[in-house]
Amino acid sequence: MTASVPKPLSDDVSVAFQGVSKCFAASGESGAFTALNNVDLNVGRGSITGIIGRSGAGKSTLIRLVNGLEKPSSGKVLVDGVDVGALDEAGLRNLRRSVGMIFQHFNLLSSRTVFGNVALPLEIAGIDRRAIEARVRPLLDLVGLADKHARYPAELSGGQKQRIGIARALATEPKLLLSDEATSALDPETTQSILELLKRINAELGLTVLLITHEMEVVKAVTSDVAVIDKGEIVERGHTFDVFTHPRHETTRALLSGLPGSKLPDAVARGLKPAPSVGDRAVVRLTFFGATAERPLVSQLIKSVGAEVNIIAGTIDEIGGKPYGSLVVAYAADAETSGRAERFFTENGLVTEVLGYVA
Amino acid sequence: MSPDLPLLIAKATFDTLRMVAIAGLIGSLIGLPIGIFLATSGKGELFPAPNINRLVGLIVNATRSTPFIILVVAIIPFTRLVTGTSIGTKAAIVPLTIATIPFFARLVEAAIRDIDKGLIEAARAMGATPTQIVFKVLLAEARPALTLALTMTIVSLIGYSAMVGAVGGGGLGDLGIRYGYQRFRPDVMLIVVIVLIVLVQLVQSAGDRLARRFDKRSRKN
Ligand SMILES: Nc1ncnc2c1ncn2[C@@H]1O[C@H](COP(=O)(O)OP(=O)(O)OP(=O)(O)O)[C@@H](O)[C@H]1O
Ligand SMILES: [Mg+2]
Numbered sequence A: 001m002t003a004s005v006p007k008p009l010s011d012d013v014s015v016a017f018q019g020v021s022k023c024f025a026a027s028g029e030s031g032a033f034t035a036l037n038n039v040d041l042n043v044g045r046g047s048i049t050g051i052i053g054r055s056g057a058g059k060s061t062l063i064r065l066v067n068g069l070e071k072p073s074s075g076k077v078l079v080d081g082v083d084v085g086a087l088d089e090a091g092l093r094n095l096r097r098s099v100g101m102i103f104q105h106f107n108l109l110s111s112r113t114v115f116g117n118v119a120l121p122l123e124i125a126g127i128d129r130r131a132i133e134a135r136v137r138p139l140l141d142l143v144g145l146a147d148k149h150a151r152y153p154a155e156l157s158g159g160q161k162q163r164i165g166i167a168r169a170l171a172t173e174p175k176l177l178l179s180d181e182a183t184s185a186l187d188p189e190t191t192q193s194i195l196e197l198l199k200r201i202n203a204e205l206g207l208t209v210l211l212i213t214h215e216m217e218v219v220k221a222v223t224s225d226v227a228v229i230d231k232g233e234i235v236e237r238g239h240t241f242d243v244f245t246h247p248r249h250e251t252t253r254a255l256l257s258g259l260p261g262s263k264l265p266d267a268v269a270r271g272l273k274p275a276p277s278v279g280d281r282a283v284v285r286l287t288f289f290g291a292t293a294e295r296p297l298v299s300q301l302i303k304s305v306g307a308e309v310n311i312i313a314g315t316i317d318e319i320g321g322k323p324y325g326s327l328v329v330a331y332a333a334d335a336e337t338s339g340r341a342e343r344f345f346t347e348n349g350l351v352t353e354v355l356g357y358v359a
Numbered sequence B: 001m002s003p004d005l006p007l008l009i010a011k012a013t014f015d016t017l018r019m020v021a022i023a024g025l026i027g028s029l030i031g032l033p034i035g036i037f038l039a040t041s042g043k044g045e046l047f048p049a050p051n052i053n054r055l056v057g058l059i060v061n062a063t064r065s066t067p068f069i070i071l072v073v074a075i076i077p078f079t080r081l082v083t084g085t086s087i088g089t090k091a092a093i094v095p096l097t098i099a100t101i102p103f104f105a106r107l108v109e110a111a112i113r114d115i116d117k118g119l120i121e122a123a124r125a126m127g128a129t130p131t132q133i134v135f136k137v138l139l140a141e142a143r144p145a146l147t148l149a150l151t152m153t154i155v156s157l158i159g160y161s162a163m164v165g166a167v168g169g170g171g172l173g174d175l176g177i178r179y180g181y182q183r184f185r186p187d188v189m190l191i192v193v194i195v196l197i198v199l200v201q202l203v204q205s206a207g208d209r210l211a212r213r214f215d216k217r218s219r220k221n
Helices: A059-066 A089-097 A114-124 A129-142 A158-170 A188-205 A216-222 A240-245 A250-256 A266-271 A290-294 A297-305 A335-348 B005-040 B050-065 B068-074 B076-083 B089-113 B117-125 B130-141 B143-167 B172-181 B186-214
Strands: A013-024 A033-044 A048-053 A074-079 A099-103 A176-180 A208-213 A225-230 A233-239 A281-289 A310-319 A322-332 A351-358
Touching: A013 A059, A013 A208, A033 A059, A033 A208, A033 A225, A033 A233, A048 A059, A048 A188, A048 A216, A048 A250, A059 A074, A059 A176, A059 A208, A089 A099, A099 A158, A099 B117, A114 A129, A114 A158, A114 B130, A129 A158, A158 A176, A158 A188, A176 A188, A188 A208, A188 A216, A208 A216, A216 A240, A225 A240, A225 A250, A233 A240, A233 A250, A240 A281, A240 A310, A240 A322, A281 A335, A297 A322, A297 A335, A322 A335, B005 B050, B005 B089, B005 B130, B005 B143, B005 B172, B005 B186, B050 B089, B068 B076, B068 B089, B068 B143, B076 B089, B089 B143, B117 B130, B130 B143, B143 B172, B143 B186, B172 B186
Parallel strands: A048 A208, A048 A225, A099 A176, A176 A208
Antiparallel strands: A013 A033, A013 A074, A225 A233, A281 A322, A281 A351, A310 A322
């Protein structure tokens, strides 16, 4: 379907989607459905790449193409340069042994112990018992659950189950780890600890991680790169920091607005108007990062704009290891005050966005 | 009570156990793969063969909806071919086996279909072959349900085996009909019923206990 000639792959690409579309055939009442439409995306080797989108956007479909659980209707998916769609069943099984996968609901076998679950992919690969033993122990150490090796999944918490899921996914020493909403069934604290583990694995084992999620928090916490998917199309992509600080697509903004600190208080949000009338105040979001995050901007802002500045919402955070702040302020929308404010923003290199006006 | 009654009952119980054991063993050994096939050969499943799946399903349904007594009579020529006779304990094993196969197969199918599809997906993602998925995932995960299915099959078999007594099959049912009914011996009838109840209870509680031991899905101990 795509007219573009596939670019030569540089060595640092782990997964490449080239003009990939996926249609699900009509079944019964419902007609054919295009779940993915002409997706082009490179996943850098050694990166943690996030794909974020709303429910039904096509995230699971996209990630399942990587290990051939789903076949593209057109286009190509290349894993280390190998066209997944062209592999036969035996070839696919080989590929899958070099690509680990973790799942939202863990998908552990209830009939096997922790040890047995981690051993399963090795048994499937035909590795002998002694070698399995030698491989599983360090993996359980890695995920911090060596003492639970004889337990059954029913005896573990959600976070522990996902750690087992991760150990199992790493058993065959894959170069690539796929994560389909791996933290969506976990509470925020457990989510953080699982994400920390993924980060550590990425750093220590040099594993490429492709993770899909509908939570910006997850993307913010671990990914170096992100792609935003909406209705089967990639609408925005880039380094996570850039996408967070300069979101261009409306879907990205909408997803970002769910982050704490970026959400306006209800009372303000409700009164927000697109254009000012006399006596109104402008509501402006300031974004600052790097060096600007460390200067005493608020006091300077008040000095240059006047005392009538109030702070509505704010957050200081780190994205991809870089400090990042967002501050929503309101000041009189008259020409004079606005002029002073804008001068101040320009002088200080602040990124601003006028969210609206309130009475 | 005639002096030989305890002996008669012991012999009848032994005959019943023998019929149930042999028919249960052969029937479930044949029923198991059929059940696995039924559960894994639909469209888009592990061994897709939707047409054969439908055909096998049809045969299974036909056998299951035939009343057992009619089945016994209908397959007499086949029974004679296999065992050389159409009456007695040995002959009764044939229809009992035939009835067990589809019964157990459907229970096996249900047990396997009940397994979370996510587990199959996970195994596929590990690079498992369909055969590996059957043995390492499906059968392993279904073990508690399969144990209960086997228990249920044996309990039904005990009931059926009493029924073949009506057509000269031997065992407890035969004893109950010949003495209890035809010779007006309600005491014999009562003992036969009690022995059957005890057998069913024993099988059921042993099966339940085994299934619970296999079941690791809930926290306990
Ligand atoms: N096997 C299938 N047959 C038909 N339609 C499908 C199939 N799988 C997915 N779809 C459709 O494709 C679209 C994308 O599904 P997908 O599972 O990729 O979404 P998702 O982004 O992972 O959503 P969620 O966040 O809810 O998991 C959905 O509208 C879904 O209904
Ligand atoms: Mg999904």
